Amino acid sequence: MNLSIQSESPRYATTGILVLASFLGSCSSGGGDDQGPGGEDLEQLVSQLRGVITAQSIQPVPDAPSLSADLVELGRALYFDKEISGNRDVSCATCHLASRAGSDARTLPSGVGGSGLGPDRLAGAMVPRHSPVNLNSFHGQAMFWDGRVEFRPPPGGGPPELMTPAGVAMDATITGVFTPGLETLAAQAILPPTSRAEMRGEIGESELGDIVDGNFTEIWDAIVARLVSFPAYVGMFQDAYPGLLVGDIHIGHVGNALAAFEASELQCTDSPFQAFLEGDDLALTATEIRGALEFFSPASRCTVCHSGPFFSDFNFHNIGLPQLGPGKGNGLGSNDDFGRENVTGLAQDRYKFRTPSLLNVALTGPYGHAGQYSTLSSIVAHYRNVATALDDYNIMDHVTNPDLIATQVANQTEVLANLAPSLANPLQFSVTDVTAFLESLSATDALDLSGIVPPSVPSGHTIDL
Template identity: 40%
Template sequence: MTLAAPVRDELITLGRALAFDKILSGNRDVSCMTCHLPALGTGDGKSLPVGAGGIDLGPDRSHPAGQFTLRHSPALFNLHRLRKFLWDGRVEALEVGSIRTPAGEHIASEMEAVFEFGPLSAFPLFPVTSRVEMLGTDNDLADVPDEEFTELWSRIMDRLGAIEEYRQLFEAAYAGTSFDDMSLAHATNAIGGFLASAFSFSDSPWDRFLRGDDHQLTEAQLRGARDFMTVGCTKCHQTDILDGLPGNEFHNDALVQFGPGTGDGPTGTDDFGRERVTGDPADRRRFKTPPLRNIELTAPYGHVGQFVTLRGFVEHYNNVDSTLLAYDVSQVEPLLQRTLLHNYDEILATRDTMLLPIRLEETVVDDLVEFLKALTDDAARDLSAVTPFSVPSGLPIDRAR
């Protein structure tokens, strides 16, 4: 589970600065890491993040107008192993070696040639284009029409190029190339390199157990590992347990929908998930199965953060039809509670049938939760050293205590 080759130091330095620098956002008020705080397991502790225009950090972050982003902030652990990014997989590596993104032909071949980490290098191109995430309104970037990706990315590079330290960092990371010949692909490739280097972990108790140390797991974790492999969990989570197996595809796990949605359904507050990418009705409400590494550190869980505890999320899979109908919306913040959609019949119409036979005794739930904790690398518990003290723009850095 390690990288094929170390990421060069100069690229990590550049990527780290860019990831924490609010200069990438329209109003210079939010960075990539505002919603992926290292101190909070590379998340923000909220069901749905608050991006541009937000106040405070972490679970206390809010927006004056009650605005949320559309989907939960996924954790950033071990992204180098993934081929599909974002909850609907709209940034993904194709079998032919190319990358599919929402920008289509706006990503020229010259940009794609820069991507050293495949889709991991490409996906940071898109949060900066979202008005609720980073772009905001009433600024020099926000007047670029939606879908005019090339113009927006060019303007961000103009901002960066006005700072001499950034010009030096870019040219150090890409020796022999002038900053004036670079695009935002060089910036997001550096962010990808930083993420791959800073948040890749492979020394959990489970990893050590697989390497032959039989004393790494407790009795409960051993039982949980057995149950994980027998009740059906590995049908969706192969890559989390054994290297070299496929996994992390898309499934409708019968999860409720709340929040602003993505414009789908009669009210526009539904989210059709993978169908928005493929156009296939069979993909309706399918979302990417996230990795499980360090999962005990990354609550809440689900594509809109439906479950605030790991146990609650595991319990959902005990007869998903019933647990969907019995969902307790009081576990999320009040502003989101009132947006809950009661479209349970539509959700169940396309939910994954492989989930139907699963029944979990309470003791099995206990053991499964303990096993999932065995996927935590202790080195991921304290990521305070990842956050820099300053960034080239001089803007303040978001860091949760």
């Protein structure tokens, strides 16, 4: 199976075939990019970056937890199986393609009722937010753009609890089987099948679509009933959970298996920057090192949000992005998206969205909570002067879907009124160099995810790649 990744990065650009290892080697340091703008040689640049890494205690990405092979295999089958969607036409993999490093390369996802894959998918229900990348999602932090799955104190106060839109339906029976450290990932995994646009479909289309909105328990029970009708799935559940009786299988076992698969098989950290952190002084080019020095400089403000081994604080910020697409029912036209405010109810959270990880970011465009920017360099340039970038944004430069061209919301004044303080003033940095550094966060093992794809799934449905 030959899966290709499309990227604007010179390290990883392809023309329909995978980048060969020899090509990767030819793009490593020493290929003519061995001096800084002030004449610094590569050795001097390496020394400077080593000093920054030590001063800021920058650490490599940790390993994912060790998980049983049987649990991972069950999760693999579930991830690629369309049986968990209402019309049996969408799987997790439909919007998180192995051929595109866990993304769909679309501005906004095309859900139920669509045909084709990735940018070529047509006629599906439009999902209002960009598909989050699910590589390296074993961090245990908040999930979704608005963080609606996370550990936080309950409304009445007290210690943090796993909070989700499912409320009491996500009970102790379900969460009790979640692997410690993967609770948010497991809870997130069982929510898309409850969304009409993403996976469940409409009334009259299937028994899942006929269930009233918000009845999570009934939806989940119906999904499990489908799965246990296949003897192969029953065997896989019982292998993954020894001693489990058929009548005791529930949606928690599904979510936990999906989380195990994602944590184990979608861990892609074999990047040039990771190699540099592990001691390889020749892993980065001079341009990438200059970009790293700018990225980690307090003057660029990048690390205000993009910090830690996953390059995210997993917090919520208003970074001044335009709004496009159907929105989340907010604003006068019901086509705006208030982001985090929809979870917390707090006006100060309006237009705040979760900071995404930057690992593999060059492979997983478009960028923004609604896929507003089509290239990595364009979203990087946005940060140099957010107010100007927002006012000057031209949807035609970044969006090709004709259904989206007329959907930009005229909310610039409201967005800028609540802008993150770190972005209130223009910033000075080289877009070219910072973009080059971000490209060095792309893992070579993310380029070819063919090994994660099963030859078939128990239902017999086709597999989206």
